[in-house]
Amino acid sequence: MNAPDLVVLADRIHPLDAAGPDHTALAVTGGVISALGTRADVRDWRGNHTEIVELGAATLTPGLVDGHSHPVLGLDLSRGVDLSAVSTIDELVRALRTAPRTGWVTGWGLDPNTFGGAPITSAPLVAALGPDVPAYLTLFDAHSALVSPRALELAGITGPRTFGSGASVVCDAAGHPTGHLLELDAMELVRALLPADDPADRQQRLSDLLRRMAASGYTAANAMDFEGDALDLFRALEDAGSLPMRWRFAPFVMPxxxxxxxxxxxxxxxxxxxxxxxxxxxxxxxxxxxxxxxxxxxxxxxxxxxxxxxxxxxxxxxxxxxxxxxxxxxxxxxxxxxxxxxxxxxxxxxxxxxxxxxxxxxxxxxxxxxxxxxxxxxxxxxxxxxxxxxxxxxxxxxxxxxxxxxxxxxxxxxxxxxxxxxxxxxxxxxxxxxxxxxxxxxxxxxxxxxxxxxxxxxxxxxxxxxxxxxxxxxxxxxxxAGLGDRTGRLRPGFAADLTAFGLDPLTAPPDEFAQAPVLLTVVDGDVVHRAEEVPA
Known part of the structure; x- marks a missing residue:
């Protein structure tokens, strides 16, 4: 074979293929896995320009793929204060009182269990912010939102609405909106009023997100939307330099x-x-x-x-x-x-x-x-x-x-x-x-x-x-993804998408593996993440 561009050495390699010999070395040529072998084989493989990455007591697996993610929609859904750790109404009030006051107050990740089985209403928002502050909180499932009375007023919502989907404006027995909005069409009535993000800031936030995902071991992901500025953002990031992950998009089809x-x-x-x-x-x-x-x-x-x-x-x-x-x-x-x-x-x-x-x-x-x-x-x-x-x-x-x-x-x-x-x-x-x-x-x-x-x-x-x-x-x-004949395993001829962990995902106690370092992430044969302890 031609001299590889990259050789990765690790004590354990899990090809996730049919049972075969134990491997401790993997070669990559032109973005494709070109050989599996042992450390002893490297002397015969290497060329003048081959990069050798020695990972020692690490485990190499096929690159990980996130089956369901929202990288662009998530930029909208994760605006404002992170409420995912809130578990009581008192904690919610305290979190909102410390939120920045620059017009709208936004938050995300709110768990309905915070309300302890009581109706989800805007009362905690009023207690924290007063009656005149517009606020929009996305609940953790992203299928509902909680908004303040001022936000309802700005959106012109005074009672129930009829939608062409399963959405609804939740109202009390007297027909007054509670602030709880169910499903996207109802949420959009208020979300559309939120100030737009700066495009450059969105691009930077998305770039940071993708780098962090690659650093956690992902080489690819499935995006369950392709709305808004998704096309512009991904084209801009790729123009600025190669994306650190592969992405498959599925645009929405709505009622x-x-x-x-x-x-x-x-x-x-x-x-x-x-x-x-x-x-x-x-x-x-x-x-x-x-x-x-x-x-x-x-x-x-x-x-x-x-x-x-x-x-x-x-x-x-x-x-x-x-x-x-x-x-x-x-x-x-x-x-x-x-x-x-x-x-x-x-x-x-x-x-x-x-x-x-x-x-x-x-x-x-x-x-x-x-x-x-x-x-x-x-x-x-x-x-x-x-x-x-x-x-x-x-x-x-x-x-x-x-x-x-x-x-x-x-x-x-x-x-x-x-x-x-x-x-x-x-x-x-x-x-x-x-x-x-x-x-x-x-x-x-x-x-x-x-x-x-x-x-x-x-x-x-x-x-x-x-x-x-x-x-x-x-x-x-x-x-x-219809790619089982070219990725998902470590096999010669397959795409060189690789993840290396400090612990073995097949044998380490799960609680310990959750904290294991990700030493290397490789996409198309390119090293997109390298831990500090791995020599360049």
Whole structure:
């Protein structure tokens, strides 16, 4: 072979391929893996310009892929004060009182459990800020917001509104808005009034985000939107220098979509750069259990979550079939059992596409739906931290209380899907949950937050093995993207997307692995992250 550009040496290399000899060396030529061998082979491989990276007692794996993220939408969703650590109304009031007062007060990551089962209203905002300050807080699921009375006034919201989706302005018994806005169309009434971010600041924030993701071990990710300035931002970043990760985008298809809207999505499939491309379309068939907007076969304990996000689900089905007939793989957010069943029914009659269709989140799912994923070749895409961060083993959380004990007891069925032969891709859903894959890999095995041995695991029977969890970010993710023949494994001829950890993800205790250093991240054969302790 030609002299490689890069050789990486590590005590353990997990190709995630068929069983073979132990390797301690990997060569890269022209962005492709050109050889696997041992340290003794390097003498024969190296050339005058070969870079040798010795990692010592490290573990090299295929590059990690985030199955579900919102890099551009997340810039909007993570504006203002971080409220993700708030757990009581008193803490919320204190956090808001310290927020900068330059016009609008914004915040994100607010957990509905903060309200302790009481109605979610703007009362804490008024207590913290007074009646005259406009405020907009995004709840952690990004499917709802809490706004102040002044914000409602500025938006002209005085009572209920009718939308062409499952959105709503929550009102009290007298018909007065409480400040709680459910789903995107209702949220947009106020969000549209927020001051625009400076474009240069947005570009810098996105660049910083992508560097931090690469430093956590990601070599690629799936972006579940392509709205607003996404195209401009990614083109600008790539013009300024190579992106540190690969990205696949799926533009939104919303209810009341038109033929022109579908034509636009088809046209967007042609957009691409060196390390990004549009490849798919994103739908939502329902909302969230926490917000009472999921689509369940039976109402939740509040009498809610009984309707789809698309008022006429047949229109959703028609749109999916239209795009699939043109080769576009579809991605559908489906959380409730009725929603999941409808998506599976839709995909039963949909044309197959080169990249498999996929369903996201899959929270409340009865056993009879499990075998249909393998039968239909549909990817199941899940985010373990949705369970471990926002539900509790004793079912005292808002999500479990709304579902009721029986349905909460058969949810987040990661292990059941794998054992039924389904393809299971794992991801973060940033900024809904933190993006660090080390903690997500740990949570998938522990069924509780990494580093929190004092917390009881939620549905421990759904825990993944260490290998299953790693496959969810590598081999399963590659097949889900239609790339299983060129990435996701460490094999000659495959793309040189690599991640090196200070601990072995297959043998280290999960709590310890969650804190393991990421020593090296390589994309296309380019070193995009190198820890300080790794010599250049």
């Amino acid at each position: 009341a979509t038109s033929a022109a809207d579908l034509a636009r999505v088809l046209e967007q499939q042609r957009l691409c750069g060196r390390r990004w491309r549009v490849d798919g379309a994103k739908f939502m068939i329902d909302g969230t259990i926490d917000g009472g907007t999921a689509w369940l076969t039976e109402p939740d304990t509040h009498g809610e979550s009984v309707a789809p996000f698309w008022p006429d689900p047949a229109e959703y089905t028609a749109a999916v079939h239209h795009l699939a007939a043109h080769g576009v793989p579809t991605v559908t957010h489906a959380i409730g059992d009725a929603g999941i069943a409808h998506v599976l029914d839709t995909l039963t009659g949909a044309p197959r596409t080169p990249v498999p269709h996929r369903i996201e989140h899959l929270e409340a799912m009865p056993a009879d739906l499990l075998p249909r994923f393998r039968r239909l070749d549909v990817t199941a895409s899940m985010q373990p931290t949705h369970c471990t961060h926002y539900t509790r083993a004793d079912q005292s959380d808002n999500w479990s209380e709304r579902l009721g004990s029986e349905r909460a007891g058969r949810a987040f069925r990661c292990r059941d899907l794998r054992e039924q032969g389904a393809r299971l891709a794992l991801g973060s859903d940033w900024p809904i949950a933190p993006f660090d894959p080390r903690a997500i890999l740990a949570d998938a095995q522990l069924r509780r937050p990494a580093g929190r041995g004092d917390v009881a695991p939620v549905l421990p029977g759904q825990a993944l093995t260490a290998r299953m969890a790693l496959e969810g970010f590598t081999t399963e993710a590659a097949t889900a």
